[in-house]
Amino acid sequence: MFFKKKPSPELYTIGFYNVENLFDVHNDPATLDDDYTSDGVLHWTKKRYGKKLYKLGRAIANIGYDTSGMAPVLVGLAEVENREVVRELLGSRPLKDKGYELIHNDSPDERGIDTALIYRSRYFRVLASETIPLLIDNVNGERDYTRDILHVTGVLNGQHIHVLVNHWPSRREGGEETVYKRVAAAQLIQETMERVRKEESSPVFIIMGDFNDDPFSESIREYLLSPDLYNPMEKLLSYDSGSANYNFKWNLFDQILFSRDFFTEEKGTHSFVKAGIFNKRFLAEWTGRFKDTPFRTYAGRRYLGGYSDHFPVYIQLRLNM
Structure with missing residues (x-):
């Protein structure tokens, strides 16, 4: 007889989700949001x-939820227009009783999209937050107004951690042509971690985001990944699996990396258990040539009514008692 494995109450889920253009219906004259009115x-x-x-x-x-029995304790978000849309997201029926709070700051992105972090205050206490500007130019020498990096310092179940939420520059002008921008973002993350290391003894980091590069891309493997960081997403990308699908090719631009400290089992700390792509059937196209790819809100100008053009990704940690 088959028995479904019971959820483990000591597992804590940390996720990241590019929510694909979460705009309100109001026109903001300072950003390029006219399409979303x-x-x-x-x-x-x-x-x-x-x-x-x-x-x-x-x-x-x-x-x-299948393995932890509860909603995530931390979720980084990309492509949110402003603080209000995140607040209204947390007021939606599935989330309103989960005790989420939010951290958000406006970025200079010309489309008006930002990153944010939502957290369940029962498990995570915020100590400080900052936005770190990514100052880069386009190939023509003009400033590329892109998303800031959101750095949140807090305490997760008693353990002091640093969370960095990213949405790196896009590949719209070509992957090779724009790789220097994402390399600059990776270098900025390393500079931020080094600054923290000078201020604290043995800090631990969780680095999440839509990096617009795969786990084996130059920006990730050569500039972001270091001996003290682990990227579990390297094992998740395959020919038929990823977090986003463009031109019938899977990518895993959405990733969560973390300090190798999460492999220890010291009391009062967390240990890494698993990583995954949250690609449940209700989040995917059911039929047709796009079957099993993310069920998005729009395909070009055609309204589909789906969730996002990305699947969420996540890691799960166990609290060492």
Whole structure:
């Protein structure tokens, strides 16, 4: 007889989710958000916005639930327009009773999209937060106004940790042509960690984001990854599995790396248990040539009513008692 494995109450899930253009319906004259208004080419309405909030809330609440029995304790977000959309996401029916709070700061990104961190205050206490600007130029020498890096310092179940949430520059102008931008972002992360190491003894880090590069890309392997960091996502990318699918090719741009301290079992610390891509059937296309790829909100200008063009990724940690 088959018995389903019971969830483990001492497992804590940490996730990251690119939520694909979570915009409200209001026009912000300072950003390029005109498409996401009722008069815009995408015909973005309160009804569509509300539907997306509910679906994203459902996705987030279920990340890692099968094995932990509860919603994630930390989730980094990319492509949120402002603090208010994150607040309304946390007020959606699937999340409103989970005790989430949020950290968000506006980035200079010309599209108006930012990163954020949501956390369950029962398990995580924020000590400090900062935004770290990524100052880079385009190939023509003009400033590339891209997303800041969000650095949050806090205490997870008694353990002091640093969380860095990223959304690195895109490949829109070509992967090879723009790799220098993502290398610069990786170098900035290393500079930030080195600064923290000078201020603290043996700090531990969790680095998450949409890096717009795969685990074996130059920016990740040669510039971000170091002997004291581990990237469990290297084992998850395959021919038929990833977090995003472009031109029928899987990528794993969404990743979570962490300090190797999470392999110790010292009392009061956390130990790494597993990593995964949260690609449940309800998040994917069910039929057709895009079957099993992320069920997105739009395909070009055509409204599909899905969740996002990315699957969430996650790691799970066990608290050492």
